[in-house]
Amino acid sequence: MIIQWIVFILASLSAVVFALLMITRKNPIHSAVCLIVNFLSVAVLYVLLGREFIAISQVIIYAGAIMMLVVFTIMLISVEEVRKKPLLRMGAGGVIGIVLTILLLGYLGLGSFGGSLYGEKGNFTMDVIREMGPFKAVGKLFMTDYLLPFELASVVLLVGIIGAVILAKKER
Incomplete structure (x- = not known):
């Protein structure tokens, strides 16, 4: 039981640390590698919760397939050209995205009180x-x-x- 707590604490800290590293790295490849380690840490947490299928899916789909696609995309595009262009301001698309995110989180919050999320x-x-x-x-x-x-x-x-x-x- 104590070993599970130690693994849980290490995996949780690893997930948080690599999430923070991912958003603070300037090099997109380093950021992608940090995200892969974050995905693996979250998969360990799923295993500790007894959700092996979700853990396997996390590793195969996110850490494997999608992140490799992201890394190849980053390597194919010219990062220097992107850095030279000025950042776009948040326009109507950004406002719509924020509103839709708030609505989705509200919907999920209401669904969790109904008990249907727990099967x-x-x-x-x-x-x-x-x-x-x-x-x-x-x-x-x-x-x-x-x-x-x-x-x-x-x-x-x-x-x-x-x-x-x-x-x-x-x-x-």
Whole structure:
């Protein structure tokens, strides 16, 4: 039990420290590496909470695929050209983004008081998930109730990859 607390404290401190390092680095590659370490620290926290599927997804999807895409994008674009351009002021898009973020956080806050975020309602209660196992439960949800959003997410990722390849070829 004491080892879990030590690992928890180390992973938590690591997540916070590397998040702060990520936002304070001037070199975007260093910032991306700090974000990868942050993702790995958060994955350790998920394992300590008993959510192995989320931890594995965190490592494979975020620390693996998406961060490698970010690193390659940073390496393909010219960082010097971006630094020479003046920063844009927050216009209507920034205000709309802030308002939508506040609305989303409010919606999530209201949803958490209803208890539905903890699996107490619906077909997949905590008892059903314990009986099936978390991997089978998530797989069943992806292939039944959430098949369309799952497929749309894969199409969006595919379009992003194709767009990155097209942008990289235009520069050459």
